[in-house]
Each structure stands twice: as C-alpha cells, then as structure tokens.
Amino acid sequence: MKRANLIALLTLMLITFKVQAQQQLLPPLVSVTGVGEVKVQPTEVLVSLGVETREKTLDAARKETDKKAAAIINYLKKNGVDAKDIQTSFVTVQPVYSRGEYGITTPDMYMAIKTMTVKIKKLDKYDELLSGLYEVGANRVDGIHFQVSDMEKYKAEARKKAVANAKQKATLLTNELGAKVGRVYAINETTSGGGPRPLYKMAMQESAAADMGGGPSIAGGEVVITSQVDVSFIIE
Structure with a gap:
C-alpha cells in the first residue's frame, strides 16, 4: 500500500474514532x-404614501411631483411629525406610451412618482393627518405597518x-x-x-x-x- 493511501486511511480511522468517542461521551x-x-x-404606525403625476413633458412631471412632495413634508412637520420620521423611499420618472400601437417612439406623457415612509406616533391623529395629506397633494397610500416603539x-x-x-x-x-x-x-x-x-x-x-x-x-x-x-x- 502506498504511503499516501496509508496516511489517508489512518486519518479517516482517527476521525471515525473521535466521532464515536464523542457520541459515547454525551x-x-x-x-x-x-x-x-x-x-x-401598537404605539405607532409606518405609512408609505406619495405623489404620482402625469404631464406632457418630463420636466413638468418632475417639477409638479417635487412641489407636491415638498408640500407633504411641510404639512407633516407643521403637524408634529419629526423630520427624522419622514424618509423618501422611492423616486421615478418614466415615459408613458399608447398601448396597441407598434413602433411609437414619442411618449404620450411622462409619469413621475415620489413616495416616502412616515412614522406616525400618535395613532389617534392618523385620520386627521391623512385627510390633510390628501388636500396638499398626496394621491397614493401604498401600505401601513403597525409596530411598538420599545x-x-x-x-x-x-x-x-x-x-x-x-x-x-x-x-x-x-x-x-x-x-x-x-x-x-x-x-x-x-x-x-x-x-x-x-x-x-x-x-x-x-x-x-x-x-x-x-x-x-x-x-x-x-x-x-x-x-x-x-x-x-x-x-x-
């Protein structure tokens, strides 16, 4: 038997012996x-909300969305929501084409979306805050998640x-x-x-x-x- 094979065999036997010994010692x-x-x-709720606008030009869609998003942030701050509890979570601007027409290269309009996650720590203020957010420009609520602070x-x-x-x-x-x-x-x-x-x-x-x-x-x-x-x- 070659020396390498002998060493491999002895190593395998040693490992097997150790495993058996450990099992016996348990x-x-x-x-x-x-x-x-x-x-x-729950003591607070995370709300995912935002603005979606559609305009003829990309720049107009972006500006209108930014304007409404800024209004939302200002409204939240004025109503007691801390700045650290407001976080932008998604931003996109994309062209919108007519459906069913092949080969169109010019979009009909542009769609801009900006969403943010807001932590509301006073659950009894939820309805009031949401109503105000709709008035200042929010037109989508993507979800809510209840949680506890401690x-x-x-x-x-x-x-x-x-x-x-x-x-x-x-x-x-x-x-x-x-x-x-x-x-x-x-x-x-x-x-x-x-x-x-x-x-x-x-x-x-x-x-x-x-x-x-x-x-x-x-x-x-x-x-x-x-x-x-x-x-x-x-x-x-």
Whole structure:
C-alpha cells in the first residue's frame, strides 16, 4: 500500500474514532423547544404614501411631483411629525406610451412618482393627518405597518417566556419517566432564515373595524412578538 493511501486511511480511522468517542461521551439529554409570545397594542404606525403625476413633458412631471412632495413634508412637520420620521423611499420618472400601437417612439406623457415612509406616533391623529395629506397633494397610500416603539423590552419578555416554556416541557417529559431535569447542556435561539440570531416574528392581527357610522378608519389590532429557543437538559 502506498504511503499516501496509508496516511489517508489512518486519518479517516482517527476521525471515525473521535466521532464515536464523542457520541459515547454525551450525557443522557432531553431536548425541547420553548416558545414565548407577547401581545401588545401598537404605539405607532409606518405609512408609505406619495405623489404620482402625469404631464406632457418630463420636466413638468418632475417639477409638479417635487412641489407636491415638498408640500407633504411641510404639512407633516407643521403637524408634529419629526423630520427624522419622514424618509423618501422611492423616486421615478418614466415615459408613458399608447398601448396597441407598434413602433411609437414619442411618449404620450411622462409619469413621475415620489413616495416616502412616515412614522406616525400618535395613532389617534392618523385620520386627521391623512385627510390633510390628501388636500396638499398626496394621491397614493401604498401600505401601513403597525409596530411598538420599545420592541427590545417585549423581545426580552418573549425570550423569558420561551425559556420558562422549555423548562416546563422538559420537566413534564422527565417526570413521566421517573427522572429529573438537570443543568442546561445546550441552548440556542433560532431564526426562520438560519443563523445565530434569535427569532422574533411580528404579525398584525386586525381587530373589528369601526362601524359605518363614523369613528377611526384603521384598526391597529395587536402586535405579536414571538421568541423560540431550543434547549437540551441533562437527565439526572
């Protein structure tokens, strides 16, 4: 047998021996997944809104859009929205051609769009702000997202609940077998996309909408913060 082949064989045997030895040295374990959930009322809402204009020339479309966007920003600032909570998110200017006519090189008009993301921290002012925004030129709302301002606090609370849930599951399992839960052998927080970061899922559950006779036009529902932990305990 050639020396290289012999070395490769010995290396493979050594690796196999180490893996088997590690498996034999593992203590008896109970492995469980704990889930913790915290439900809170949203304290703020992110609104994606903007301006869309169509004009005969590119310059006219751009200027009209910029004018209305500036009016929107000024209106928001005058009504208590901080400048840091207003962020331009999308800008485009493009030609618009007639449909169904082949070979046209001159556009019928130009379309300009500018959108921004606005954080509204007073939910009771949402309807009033939106009405004013329509009046100063906003003509599109692309979406809203409810959230809480002190998210880290609720993440920690959800994590604590997840760990307690894991301990409870492990205790129930081992008690059924007449054993006891010992110290923690391994613990890990997982994410849906992989990696070492903890998993925090946010979902908006909408509450019943206001009646047709009036009242708020949005229902914030609840923000749900979820933490998941995988824990292995030594069985005593």
